[in-house]
Amino acid sequence: LANQQIDQFRAEYLELHPYDQAAVFEEQPEEVRKQIYSYLSPEETAEIMENVDQENADEYFTEMYSRYAAQVLAEMSADDAVDILKEMDKNKVASFITIMEKEAADEIKHLLHYEDKTAGSIMTTEFVSVSAADTVREAMLHLRAEAPDAETIYYTYVVDIDKKLVGVISLRNLIIAEKDWLISEVMSDRIVSVAVGDDQEHAAQMMRDYDFLALPVVDFQDHILGIITVDDILDVMEEEADEDYSRLAGVSDTEKGEDSAFVSARKRLPWLVALLFLGMITASLISRFESTLSQVAILASFIPLIGGMGGNTGTQALAVAVRGMATGDIAKRGKMRMVLREGLTGMMTGLSCGIVITIVVAIWQNNVYLGLLVGLSIFATLIIATLAGAIIPLLMHKMKIDPAIASGPFITTINDIISILIYFGLATAFMGLITQ
Amino acid sequence: LANQQIDQFRAEYLELHPYDQAAVFEEQPEEVRKQIYSYLSPEETAEIMENVDQENADEYFTEMYSRYAAQVLAEMSADDAVDILKEMDKNKVASFITIMEKEAADEIKHLLHYEDKTAGSIMTTEFVSVSAADTVREAMLHLRAEAPDAETIYYTYVVDIDKKLVGVISLRNLIIAEKDWLISEVMSDRIVSVAVGDDQEHAAQMMRDYDFLALPVVDFQDHILGIITVDDILDVMEEEADEDYSRLAGVSDTEKGEDSAFVSARKRLPWLVALLFLGMITASLISRFESTLSQVAILASFIPLIGGMGGNTGTQALAVAVRGMATGDIAKRGKMRMVLREGLTGMMTGLSCGIVITIVVAIWQNNVYLGLLVGLSIFATLIIATLAGAIIPLLMHKMKIDPAIASGPFITTINDIISILIYFGLATAFMGLITQ
Known part of the structure; x- marks a missing residue:
């Protein structure tokens, strides 16, 4: 490019807001990106790097000349530079820091020490x-x-x-x-x-x-x-909300919309395989009731209904508990009070759903005892599932495990097992009444 | 209280940060709150009211003298005042606005017009x-x-x-x-x-x-x-994250940790009763396969496993789709590409889980055909459930319904029905092989 064209590029490009500069920059292929580095000063490139997707920054710094890259890092907000360096190979980080001017290098080395997700890791030392x-x-x-x-x-x-x-x-x-x-x-x-x-x-x-x-x-x-x-807090809030949401759904919080199907599948599979084996526990439990089932095959019809209701109420209680811990609401009001409240809620929802389903099943199957069996199972399942949804995250919190890991699918599967035991336990006990 | 005590109270209380003033204020019973109003100017009370929980503000303004309440509202940031007024009875709002000084009243009337959750509803007109x-x-x-x-x-x-x-x-x-x-x-x-x-x-x-x-x-x-x-955006982000999270779990986003068990139960029940009736559809579908089941009772054992896997993969796909729409990621990359990606992901997870479960069941039940039946059902269920989890929120978005309403429990129940149909359809078709 002739000098005149460079001037024109600079005039137009630098007129954009840094966020938009970054958006344009990220769409370019490698050769064009390298040209852009050569047209811009380290200060100007630093502004772009503060706004690019952190996942891609490693690549950009690798394609710059090392000395230029070190200058860009030194010109960036120290907290943003550290966020990028944390994703890089340790040797590369060391080599950048070595050729960086001392003041910036010291600041970055200092910030690199703080543990991820602490206040120290998102702070900047550039204050007045x-x-x-x-x-x-x-x-x-x-x-x-x-x-x-x-x-x-x-x-x-x-x-x-x-x-x-x-x-x-x-x-x-x-x-x-x-x-x-x-x-x-x-x-x-x-x-x-x-x-x-x-x-x-x-x-x-x-x-x-x-x-x-x-x-x-x-x-x-x-x-x-x-x-x-x-501005850093806005990013933290987005990140934390994403994390909680993804975990509730049993998706790794590192899954991105831009991942390929293969990468997505690889990230979801550990969850699914774990749940597959938990599901095998449920299957082997039910298989023990094979004789009950072959006598009254209709019992099988209500398995998804009862398991599903247990899963749903458990997830509801879980969500309220996890959000309550995140907002500090539960710490303020006390855990016991929260568990008590959930127990009462489970009793009320269990009673309502139990009565409705008793009537529906009794009429549909023309069998009051079958209706009572399903209704009673729903009643007991809802109380226990609601309590499990509330207590499990509290226990995890106490054991210093992030309660958001107790994802929806996990609670759902636990509650599946509990509900099956209740249902077939009751069915086997009252077999005589149902088949009469 | 003697004058001296009032001065001392003012000196100590007003020294606190407004957020802490509000926290202390909210813990007081009504009589004490009324005393506080009498010690503070409308400007001072306005600062407290900007920091109290919006749910309780209605009560506080009702216990003030109307003229004092109107003055406090006029002194508040117009956007905060409007947030509170929106929760109040319309007659009360009109009476406050009538006795308010004209300039503040005009501003508030103007802001009250904007629809909830729009930029207009969270903006303030007090700019330079x-x-x-x-x-x-x-x-x-x-x-x-x-x-x-x-x-x-x-x-x-x-x-x-x-x-x-x-x-x-x-x-x-x-x-x-x-x-x-x-x-x-x-x-x-x-x-x-x-x-x-x-x-x-x-x-x-x-x-x-x-x-x-x-x-x-x-x-x-x-x-x-x-x-x-x-600062208003921080609240918006918290609110939106709460809403998405709660909906994924099938909890009304208006449920608060401070609700009584009765209120919680009333808020969760509509969801649960709806899911109860959806569950009855599943139950009546299975009941049609009663003769299949009474021949091979062991089939019932795998119902929760297959339904659960369908529910879990559906929720995973749903979460990725809803977040992708919220961050604008999907708009950028195209919906078709996203559906295609989810379809491929479903095929890969389905294939992996299908092979694993085929082997496990074939060995456990010493029946290769039963293993193949369960494996094939898992394979088909995972593909369809993943696609359903991705497509349903996209369709809802197209129909201008907030896709976050397609909560986890809803997708789970839909996928329950799909998976049961696949499983019993295959079982009935291949009955001869399984029982041989």
């Missing part, structure tokens, strides 16, 4: 802080100098001589304050912060409750380590 | 706008005057003489600009906006993609009507 002893004028000067690199300039954090976080001041208040006041006089000391090891979901919750645009992250001695900005 | 012909100095003066009432001062929107949105300028850029430049020279004309009738989920998507703190809302002629701020 001032001393409580500064004047508003000094703070404004400092803020102006830091502005180009800072993730947000809308909050300035105030630290004491030990670098402990003691206050916060919004740009709004900084602007309206008199220039020679002390920061300690105009700051708010009503600080809300998260600990660096806290779950990212906790940070999202705080941000949502308090309507902040940024949240300081502190260590156990209240030293400020970084900030989490609201 | 300037003319493109203003100087930076004039804009700063205007911004400072508007600041106390504005929802955000971090973006100023630029309009032309027809009030059309032509640009935006961030506070960051306003501060560093020369004071006598024209706004039209320093603003960005790269505007991203949403239409007032757009779905709130669309606004959330844009906010997340572009990392904005606020998003302008325009009518069909590009006149700016309001802005949506990121």
